[in-house]
Amino acid sequence: MTGESGGTKQRLRDAAIATVRERGIAGVSARTVAAEAGVNQAVIYYHFGSLHELLSDATTHATAARIASxxxxxxxxxxxxxxxxxxxxxxxxxxxxxxxxxxxxxxAGAQTDAHLAPATAAAIQLWVDEVEATLHRLLDDTLLGPLVDVPSLARAVSAAFVGVELIDGLADEDALPTLDALEQLAGLVQVVLDLGPVASAALRRRVRRTTRGR
Structure with missing residues (x-):
């Protein structure tokens, strides 16, 4: 019975994600999700209590699975x-x-529907956590470690990951893509990390003066 229930819940999660993907958040309803899953609408409320809870659960599970991969x-x-x-x-x-x-x-839906905000924030935070752990590993023991606010940088990188999807259709062909801008920033960071001993020592002294003045 437990396995059957778990299978039904996962089918509903998959249907919710597929409906958002195909119809957009404005096209999601208990009826459209149930039709995608091939079940009665009542099954949604039996397993999740509400459509909002299903969407929240489905988004978190799907994001966690993608990050794990x-x-x-x-x-x-x-x-x-x-x-x-x-x-x-x-x-x-x-x-x-x-x-x-x-x-x-x-x-986009969370901007007008407060029920969607916590799960959407939690899903994006999963990406932020992964990026933040990587940035800490790359920067903490370098000259940039004391200067870079790693949590904020991780949020900026993750925001670009999602945000570029929102603005891609609006950007002019000649506009600098968001990920290109991140690549330029990464190049500057790498230049600093590759500095020789003399330049590194000078920069380290400047970093110490800067951090003492905070």
């Missing part, structure tokens, strides 16, 4: 340049699968 790739990142390369690859893959669009749709 990329964890080894994050662990292998050895430079900020590689982090941006991985971000580009992941965005392309997730966009192809429609998963970035789902998060973007949930984010």
């Amino acid at each position: 990329y964890r080894e790739r994050f662990a292998a990142i050895a430079s900020v340049d590689e982090l941006v390369d991985v971000a580009r690859a992941l965005h392309a893959e997730e966009r192809e699968l429609g998963n970035v669009q789902v998060l973007a749709q949930m984010l």
Whole structure:
């Protein structure tokens, strides 16, 4: 019985994600999700209590599963340049699968529906946590460690990951894509990290003076 219940709940989660992906958040209802899952609408309320709870649960589970599938790739990142390369690859893959669009749709829905906000924030935070752990590993023991607010930078990188999906359709062809801007920033960071002993020592002295003045 437990296995059957678990299977039904997962089918509803999958149907909720598929409905958001195909119809957008405005096209999601108990009726459309139930039709996608091939069940009666009452099954949604039996397992989740409400459509909002189903959407929240489905978004969190789907995001956690996607991040888990990329964890080894994050662990292998050895430079900020590689982090941006991985971000580009992941965005392309997730966009192809429609998963970035789902998060973007949930984010858009959360602006007007407070019930969706906590789960959407939690799903995005899962990406933030993964990026933050990688940035700490790359920067904490370097010259930039004392200067960089890693949690805020991780949020900015993750926001770009989702936000570029929202603005892609609005940008002019000649506009600098968000991920290109991140790549430029990564290049500057890598230049600092690759400084020779003399320049590193000078920068370290400047860093100490800067941090003492805070």
